[in-house]
Structures are given as C-alpha cells and as structure tokens.
Amino acid sequence: MTPKDYHLLLQCIGWNNRTWAVPISQVINKTGVLGRKNIHVLELGAGRVSTLGALFFRNANHVTISYFNQSMHKPVAKRIDKIFPVAGDTDYEKHFAQASVLDLHGVYDVIIMKSVLGGVFRTDQSRQNINTFLEAIVANNLADNGVLITVDNGIPFYARLISRFGARGAHWRYFRPEEFSGAPFQFCFGLIGAFSLKTRLGRFGQLLEDLIHLTDRVLCGIFNKSPTVIASAYVKPAATVTQVKQV
Numbered sequence: 001m002t003p004k005d006y007h008l009l010l011q012c013i014g015w016n017n018r019t020w021a022v023p024i025s026q027v028i029n030k031t032g033v034l035g036r037k038n039i040h041v042l043e044l045g046a047g048r049v050s051t052l053g054a055l056f057f058r059n060a061n062h063v064t065i066s067y068f069n070q071s072m073h074k075p076v077a078k079r080i081d082k083i084f085p086v087a088g089d090t091d092y093e094k095h096f097a098q099a100s101v102l103d104l105h106g107v108y109d110v111i112i113m114k115s116v117l118g119g120v121f122r123t124d125q126s127r128q129n130i131n132t133f134l135e136a137i138v139a140n141n142l143a144d145n146g147v148l149i150t151v152d153n154g155i156p157f158y159a160r161l162i163s164r165f166g167a168r169g170a171h172w173r174y175f176r177p178e179e180f181s182g183a184p185f186q187f188c189f190g191l192i193g194a195f196s197l198k199t200r201l202g203r204f205g206q207l208l209e210d211l212i213h214l215t216d217r218v219l220c221g222i223f224n225k226s227p228t229v230i231a232s233a234y235v236k237p238a239a240t241v242t243q244v245k246q247v
C-alpha cells in the first residue's frame with residue numbers, strides 16, 4: 001500500500017482510524033487486492049462514518065458500495081464525495097446499492113465489510129458458526145481468485161468489566177480470531193483501543209485515542225491473545241482444469 005493509499009484508508013475508516021488501519025492495511029497488502037486491475041468490488045454495510053469502498057476507486061473499474069438501509073444512501077454518498085471528490089487520474093464506475101450479507105446476489109472479485117457481522121449475528125440471536133457462513137459466501141459470490149475481507153471487533157481483555165457497567169446492551173457480537181478458521185490470512189491489532197473517544201469527548205477524546213494507540217503499538221506484540229480488531233481474508237482458489245489426453 002502506497003502512502004497515498006494509506007492516507008485514503010485513514011479517511012475511509014473515519015473513527016479511531018489509526019487502530020483499524022493497522023490490520024486492514026496488512027490484510028490488503030497481503031492479499032494484493034489494491035494491485036489488481038479491472039475488478040468488481042463490493043462493500044457491504046457501508047456507514048455514514050466509515051466506508052471502505054472508496055479505497056478501490058484507484059484500481060478497480062467497478063465498485064459497488066452497498067448499505068443495508070436505503071436511508072443510508074445519502075449519508076454514504078456524501079461521505080464518499082468528501083473522501084474521494086474527483087475521479088482524477090482514475091477511471092472507475094461507482095455504484096450504490098442496497099444489499100444484505102444474508103441474501104447476497106452476484107459474483108465479485110473482492111467483497112469487503114467492516115463491523116458488519118457483529119451486528120448481523122448478535123449474541124442474543126445466534127451462535128451462528130461464522131466460518132461456515134463466510135465459506136458459503138466465498139463459494140457462491142466470489143469469482144476465481146476472489147477475496148472476501150471481513151474486519152470485526154475482537155473480544156478485549158476488559159470485556160467482562162465493561163459488561164458489568166451496562167455496556168453492550170445491544171448484544172453486539174465480538175469475535176475470537178480462531179472463529180475465522182478458514183481464512184488463510186488474518187491480522188489482528190489492538191489491546192485497548194477499538195472504539196471512538198473523539199466522537200464522544202472531542203479533542204480530549206482524540207488525545208486519549210492517540211495515547212491508547214501508542215500503548216497498543218508497544219504492547220500488542222507482547223500481549224496479543226485478545227485483539228480488539230480482527231481482519232480476516234478468505235480466498236477462492238481458481239478452478240483447476242484437468243485435461244484428459246485421448247488415446
């Protein structure tokens with residue numbers, strides 16, 4: 001990822017971007033998806049604060065940015081225009097659509113989603129095996145050599161503590177890295193940070209976020225059992241064609 005791409009990624013993420021950018025940039029670099037040309041990319045569950053689809057405008061020729069609720073169209077389109085105002089030196093097609101990860105149609109070279117699965121499979125509704133679910137998407141909705149990237153909240157070491165204080169009332173599901181067992185590539189980051197303090201506390205919150213990020217950078221390599229952000233990539237292998245020699 002070039003510095004220009006990294007800068008764009010930070011803008012795409014929106015809140016607590018430096019923490020989330022670490023594993024996202026690693027998984028993007030490892031899978032090489034930004035180096036592929038003429039591909040069709042689908043972003044699922046784009047939000048008003050964060051939408052990763054714009055990251056692909058430079059290389060893909062077809063990017064579909066989808067949201068779950070139609071009401072999200074205007075805020076998402078506005079955000080995209082802010083992040084990536086002009087096509088400039090690129091030649092891409094941008095589409096907006098309503099889509100659900102539970103009812104996916106079409107075949108794509110790259111599917112990407114951030115902070116979507118935790119809300120779709122809330123702990124009070126489902127103990128769905130996430131790996132089986134994602135492997136079905138790989139089989140049905142990825143082209144050969146296609147890549148599915150999902151970026152999700154991990155279970156922090158302080159999860160029990162905050163649940164005592166009434167956090168997580170919405171039963172958001174947090175994941176363990178090994179739940180994405182079929183992903184050949186996975187990068188994790190964060191010991192403390194994942195949430196946005198800037199949006200809650202303004203400049204003071206930003207300062208705290210910066211401090212937490214520095215701490216995470218130092219400590220994450222040592223204590224990495226409970227990462228706060230998990231970026232996983234599933235890959236669909238190209239179909240192998242066996243030629244049978246006629247005699």
Ligand SMILES: C[S@@+](CC[C@H](N)C(=O)[O-])C[C@H]1O[C@@H](n2cnc3c(N)ncnc32)[C@H](O)[C@@H]1O
Pocket residue numbers: 044045046047048049050051067068069099100101102113114115116119120
């Ligand atoms: C926490 S927000 C994340 C938004 C954005 N991706 C981000 O990282 O800021 C969860 C998003 O998932 C979307 N969502 C909920 N159910 C969904 C589904 N079945 N398929 C796709 N997206 C869904 C919601 O509309 C919401 O925008």
